[in-house]
Amino acid sequence: MPAVETPQGIVLEPGRLAAALATAPDEDPCIRPIELRDRARAMAGTALASEDMTSVRHFAHGLEPWLVVRAGMDLSRLPPTPLDFPPVQNDAWWPLGWLTVGLMALAGARLVSYACENGGDAFVNLVARPEEDVGAGPAERSRKAMRGHTDGASFPFPSEFAAGDEVHSPAPDLLVLVGLRNPEGTPTRLAPVSLALKNLTDEELWAMEGPWFDIAPQATFDTDRVRVGAPILSRREPRHGLSMRFSHGRVAPSHGAPAAAGIALRRFKEALADLYVEVPIGPGDVCLIHNRQVIHGRAATGPGVGGTTRWLLRTYGWMDGTLGHRQPGGPPHCHR
Ligand SMILES: O=C(O)CCC(=O)C(=O)O
Numbered sequence: 001m002p003a004v005e006t007p008q009g010i011v012l013e014p015g016r017l018a019a020a021l022a023t024a025p026d027e028d029p030c031i032r033p034i035e036l037r038d039r040a041r042a043m044a045g046t047a048l049a050s051e052d053m054t055s056v057r058h059f060a061h062g063l064e065p066w067l068v069v070r071a072g073m074d075l076s077r078l079p080p081t082p083l084d085f086p087p088v089q090n091d092a093w094w095p096l097g098w099l100t101v102g103l104m105a106l107a108g109a110r111l112v113s114y115a116c117e118n119g120g121d122a123f124v125n126l127v128a129r130p131e132e133d134v135g136a137g138p139a140e141r142s143r144k145a146m147r148g149h150t151d152g153a154s155f156p157f158p159s160e161f162a163a164g165d166e167v168h169s170p171a172p173d174l175l176v177l178v179g180l181r182n183p184e185g186t187p188t189r190l191a192p193v194s195l196a197l198k199n200l201t202d203e204e205l206w207a208m209e210g211p212w213f214d215i216a217p218q219a220t221f222d223t224d225r226v227r228v229g230a231p232i233l234s235r236r237e238p239r240h241g242l243s244m245r246f247s248h249g250r251v252a253p254s255h256g257a258p259a260a261a262g263i264a265l266r267r268f269k270e271a272l273a274d275l276y277v278e279v280p281i282g283p284g285d286v287c288l289i290h291n292r293q294v295i296h297g298r299a300a301t302g303p304g305v306g307g308t309t310r311w312l313l314r315t316y317g318w319m320d321g322t323l324g325h326r327q328p329g330g331p332p333h334c335h336r
């Protein structure tokens with residue numbers, strides 16, 4: 001038996017999806033994903049069968065760590081895979097973008113972005129970057145396997161934000177990956193935090209909840225604020241018993257931390273290795289992931305840039321009830 005039970009995905013019925021998409025907004029979903037959320041929610045609701053709604057509700061309540069919705073829509077009009085993060089000016093992906101906004105809304109979430117990441121764009125491209133544009137190191141990093149992490153790990157837990165004095169808004173509650181192309185079937189790797197934590201003693205769990213870790217920002221986040229002397233585990237966040245922020249490369253025990261902190265981090269990393277489930281996000285797939293309950297990474301994407309190489313879109317969500325700092329002068333989805 002596999003160590004991790006893979007959540008049942010949803011496969012949309014083509015006729016039902018086509019009828020739903022006919023009612024989708026006819027504009028770029030990067031511009032008004034908040035203002036048109038109710039319309040997107042109604043549209044996505046008609047694309048789902050009643051048993052699919054049950055799966056979405058289970059996911060929303062935290063009973064499933066992730067949810068893959070396979071829409072299987074026609075993406076034949078897509079342009080070549082872009083070479084950079086900013087969204088392309090091409091409407092071929094818009095219906096899938098609106099379906100994503102709608103599925104997030106059905107799961108009780110709204111789309112958010114951060115002004116300090118990729119200019120606050122609502123959807124960004126995860127693609128291979130050309131060496132001539134970004135240099136050899138970043139080009140290689142954009143294609144190689146990515147070790148497990150949570151996104152925005154240096155940003156606050158919602159409970160920390162609510163306590164005040166935070167410069168940045170809470171990290172994403174949801175990470176949402178949308179498949180446009182994945183010719184090699186490169187898997188995204190997902191591991192439930194709760195299973196990894198089962199390998200830790202009470203003392204190690206206690207250390208993870210203590211002020212014993214330094215967390216550097218993710219490379220894509222343009223901020224120099226390192227979170228110093230902070231917990232990486234919280235049991236005080238809404239909906240979930242356990243909330244983790246983690247990165248193999250960017251989380252380290254603070255100077256003077258008790259030995260249990262370093263041991264806990266090492267044992268957590270070791271436990272993860274056996275827990276990853278490989279989820280290839282294919283064209284037309286929308287994968288909703290609870291960012292603090294699932295550690296995610298991916299396999300190497302293979303050679304080449306542009307053309308028909310792998311192309312995922314990524315967006316973030318906050319569950320209703322999570323609050324942040326609006327970016328002054330920015331659109332309602334954009335925060336600092
Ligand atoms: O490419 C993927 O499947 C995931 C990428 C990712 O986790 C990231 O860019 O932070």
Ligand SMILES: [Fe+2]
Nearest residue numbers: 149150151296
């Ligand atoms: Fe990530």
